[in-house]
Amino acid sequence: MSARILTRANPSVLKQYLSRAGSSPTFTRSTRAAVPCASIFTLRSPLKPPTGKLYEGHIPISPLQRTILAVGSAFTALANPLRGDMVAALGETTSGIFLNRIRDQMLQDPEGRRILRERPVITSETMQLDTLRQLPDGTFGREYVRFLDDQQVSPDTREPVHFVDSEELAYVMQRYRETHDFYHTLTGLPVTVDGEIALKWFEMAQTGLPMTMLSSFFGPLRLSSEERERLFNVYVPWALENGSTSKLLMNVRWEEWMEKPVEEVQRELGVQPCPQV
């Protein structure tokens, strides 16, 4: 039996898991929308947005606008880290082919595939924060809600994705942003500037997104020398080691891990809690 599958994912990735099923379907890369990658073989006019509006909140921008926005948001985010929209814009304009890579890695894992298929969103309703508050102490869900309440933030305050020219990759970006709070709970890193930078090193080892690299290399400029020393002596080695050996956290369906104790979650994912200094 043969099936026709239209996808923009990397064919070699798909071949691996499809051949396990026994059948060998044919699949073609969909060419409906422009591939959002920076290859020299896909030269586009720098003044025209490559696609129309693809999803709610999508703002198609031309390559020239993308460059200006990337540079401008980089400087603005560095000067004023409270401009969350600029941090978000920087992440989106620099994501390019790296979101493709993350999506392909998600396709290689059964839980990741399920996430891409079902596309869960994380808001305070879907997470049912009140139910989580009833959980016993030490469970992942309880610690997560405690973290949210301490910092007085909620999962609803994330900036939506605007500048990614693909609906699926926009979801990947959105998921990456939404799961950020879980990383804090998992690793135990505090929400201070150096904690955030350490987490960005961790994410860099995991995802390789340019945004994480920019934050990792330029973020420490804002720290004092003792914070920088602590960052590079303690946090960064921990982050690089754990980020590269742990399971790819984008594949984790966090919603289903809420009732497990934090230590068990850390053990299963291969992450040691961050060293307390």
Next chain:
Amino acid sequence: MASRTALQQLSRRATALATLAPSRTAGFSTMTKVLHQHNTNSNSSNNSNKDTSSNQAETHFGFQNVPENMKEALVKQVFANVASKYDIMNDVMSGGVHRLWKDHFMRTLAPTPGTKLLDVAGGTGDIAMRFLDYCKETHGDNTASVTVFDINPNMLEVGKERFTKTPYHNTQQVSFMEGNAENLEHIPDNSMDAYTIAFGIRNCTHVDRVLKEAYRVLKPGGRFMCLEFSKVENPVISKVYDVFSFDVIPTMGQIVANDRDSYQYLVESIRKFPPQKEFAKMIKDAGFTVMGQGYEDLTFGVAAIHSGFKL
């Protein structure tokens, strides 16, 4: 040290970064959503009624079409959003050239001592300040007076704030009035020596009414002057200007003010405004006497000064 600990305290809110979705841009996008709903409703009702004449006249709001009575509210929202960053954005968008334009504008007006000026859409007070400075520096005169008139209270607030830092604060020389340029009901006929409107007239719903009111309040011999964005004739510069307007400006608006939509409206409204000759004709039709062509191009036509006398 103090700033670093302050930063650490601020950084505890690091995950609340994205709460910075300001209500002002939320307001603008809500209004555009209402616009789209209205458009789809009117489209469906037109299809069902087969009625050729629409109940409400439509006008342009940037590249969109909106009912006339909505345009004023939408423009008000735009300027409420941009008011606090208006002057910075002007500098960013024009590279500071707007200051040269306004200086030249004032030198062209060349007010004499004791002139009473009505500066419409005067908002943040650039023209009013230049007027008073010109009279003081050129004539050593303190009797000239200007009424800064604007439809938007936020812009007037910014203007008042700026004037507190000048020697004209709390003097008879400057006063502020809120109102609609299409209906200057509180200003008596034949009372003003000069009327200026800088970068405001393209936002008005009925430009002809604005011109008629301008004619009414000016004294005989009074001068109407308008500084406004206009059409670039040179094709090469026009292309560069288009790229700059549509690619750079909204992006800069997003970076500096987190408001892409308002600046998108601003650049679209420039394209919708009549070109130089047509606007000069509108000024003549309102009763003004124009000298020569009636306009002067600035920066290849990016801006233009139109002038008319009430004789």
